[in-house]
Amino acid sequence: MASTSGPTSDPCSPKPVVTYFGEIHLLSAVVQKKLQTRLKSLQLSSLSSLPKEEQIQGFSDVCDGVEFIELQKLPESQGQYPRPLHKRPALHTFWTECWKHETYTSITRPRIQKWLQGLEKGGVTECAIVYCITAEVRAKRQRTFSNFATTSHVMEDMKNDFKGNELLLLRLVSSEESRVLDSLLAFCSQVSSLCRAKFQKDIEVEAELVAGRRNAACEPKELYGIFLQKLNLAVSYEMTLQNEEALLLYQEAATDLESAVSIICGSQTPPTWLRALQEAQCDSWDYPKLAWHNLAWKYLPAIQTCSSPLLHTHTYLLTRIAHLHFTLERAWTVSDLVISTLHAMARQKRALKLPLPDGSFDCWAYMACNETVLAIMSRVNPDTLVDSTTSLLLVRAQLWHYALEKLHYIGGLCGLMPGNKAIEQNTSLIHTLINGISPVPFEVSSKEMVEDQGRKLRDILISKDSFKQAYLMLGEMVIGAFKHAGRRRMAFRVGTKMAKFHRSPFPTTRSLRLTRCLRCPCQREASFAVKTVQNCVSTHTVFLH
Numbered sequence: 001m002a003s004t005s006g007p008t009s010d011p012c013s014p015k016p017v018v019t020y021f022g023e024i025h026l027l028s029a030v031v032q033k034k035l036q037t038r039l040k041s042l043q044l045s046s047l048s049s050l051p052k053e054e055q056i057q058g059f060s061d062v063c064d065g066v067e068f069i070e071l072q073k074l075p076e077s078q079g080q081y082p083r084p085l086h087k088r089p090a091l092h093t094f095w096t097e098c099w100k101h102e103t104y105t106s107i108t109r110p111r112i113q114k115w116l117q118g119l120e121k122g123g124v125t126e127c128a129i130v131y132c133i134t135a136e137v138r139a140k141r142q143r144t145f146s147n148f149a150t151t152s153h154v155m156e157d158m159k160n161d162f163k164g165n166e167l168l169l170l171r172l173v174s175s176e177e178s179r180v181l182d183s184l185l186a187f188c189s190q191v192s193s194l195c196r197a198k199f200q201k202d203i204e205v206e207a208e209l210v211a212g213r214r215n216a217a218c219e220p221k222e223l224y225g226i227f228l229q230k231l232n233l234a235v236s237y238e239m240t241l242q243n244e245e246a247l248l249l250y251q252e253a254a255t256d257l258e259s260a261v262s263i264i265c266g267s268q269t270p271p272t273w274l275r276a277l278q279e280a281q282c283d284s285w286d287y288p289k290l291a292w293h294n295l296a297w298k299y300l301p302a303i304q305t306c307s308s309p310l311l312h313t314h315t316y317l318l319t320r321i322a323h324l325h326f327t328l329e330r331a332w333t334v335s336d337l338v339i340s341t342l343h344a345m346a347r348q349k350r351a352l353k354l355p356l357p358d359g360s361f362d363c364w365a366y367m368a369c370n371e372t373v374l375a376i377m378s379r380v381n382p383d384t385l386v387d388s389t390t391s392l393l394l395v396r397a398q399l400w401h402y403a404l405e406k407l408h409y410i411g412g413l414c415g416l417m418p419g420n421k422a423i424e425q426n427t428s429l430i431h432t433l434i435n436g437i438s439p440v441p442f443e444v445s446s447k448e449m450v451e452d453q454g455r456k457l458r459d460i461l462i463s464k465d466s467f468k469q470a471y472l473m474l475g476e477m478v479i480g481a482f483k484h485a486g487r488r489r490m491a492f493r494v495g496t497k498m499a500k501f502h503r504s505p506f507p508t509t510r511s512l513r514l515t516r517c518l519r520c521p522c523q524r525e526a527s528f529a530v531k532t533v534q535n536c537v538s539t540h541t542v543f544l545h
Helices: 026-038 052-060 101-121 135-143 145-161 177-211 220-239 243-264 272-279 293-304 310-327 331-352 360-379 392-414 424-435 453-460 464-484 488-499 529-539
Strands: 017-022 067-070 089-096 127-133 166-171
Touching: 017 101, 089 101, 089 177, 101 127, 101 145, 127 145, 127 177, 145 166, 166 177, 177 220, 220 243, 220 272, 220 293, 220 310, 243 272, 243 310, 243 331, 272 331, 293 310, 310 331, 310 360, 331 360, 331 392, 360 392, 360 424, 360 453, 392 424, 392 464, 392 488, 453 464, 464 488
Parallel strands: 017 067, 017 089, 089 127, 127 166
Antiparallel strands: none
């Protein structure tokens, strides 16, 4: 069932768009009054000296849950994919402070008519006229009673001339400060209500178009467009807090993307979008930050233009789906979601031969597993996990075990396992992996007492001692979790591998060329190390990477 609460006001999340046109200089007055009413200690005589970008940002913050953009600056749709639903204007507004009847009939009314005609050509019907009472208008109105009557006539003429459009009154000055605040609150409520109503209609229309689209009935070149349609609709549902619908669309979009890649990845003439995914350079492998889920919105614009690396696409999808599961109090399902996403990304990485540095995907998977454990621990109710297959201990054991396998592989590549020498090639790889991990901004991480897995992995890769300490600690945690969950055989297997930690170090890339494949029962010659390991992965099921 869809949520009935209002839209989120989080500044990081996308919001419905409202355009403004007309007397743009009113912008600074709106921002000034907003600051003066909400921050009483701040005294500003004028904000006209502020840069235009800062004025627009403050103007957008007047109404919670919407984004204001100047009509002339509205970006056009680029590329072969249409503009996302949440980027299409949900409401158009014309701003004026005209108080003279002669000025209204000769200048303002023709401008409004021309503005409406331009919008009607584009099929736009949802418009509103905002009449502002500023300090200048109030001063002129108070000079004579006739001026006040003239102003009232202007408002009445607007209502009669443009009956099919809303007329919103915004009082920016008054002898009583409470009247200004009440006017601002009423204005915010009206704009948000009009915008949400139009946005909901657009969502319903888009949902009907998406409902009948399936991969099997479309050409390969259209598959990414279908994925984007479902993704953008899911974003719109999430913006309006219709969480159930958003979750279903996100999951369906992720499934469609995986099936599309698997179906046509072996084609001799792959479509343009698939070549773009294969050639997209990935210079960062930040993990899905479930504790700071709004940071994932930064990946959305590149995904919508098919210029995002596939790793970033999976990071975005995993973060949004996990956040919705947590919101719907289904934290125990996130573990299976993460494991399935990691396997899907590994399959697509091999199938498309993505240009990722060695170990980058393993770093991403290691951080994702640890982050998921912390997120589940902070949100799940242990009393609801009565089944042994979904027990909290088993969930942690599975994720930690996957993370241990990835850490083992990273240590082998970087020469951090016992017995390996830190040669120049491994040092260069360590620097590459560390540089691709972006720490959470301090202003974001300081608000919540949550461990940043990026900083943690960077510290682990600095030296052999720190790696050894982290590896042994994680191994002990995996053994203890499996043991207390009743999976003693798995605990024994992990314990056996930990016992060999010092005796049988994982060979580096250089030593693999002189030995046989030690991790695979095939025991084939490893004259070309990387190719041999990849062949073993595709032939045998003993590897997770």
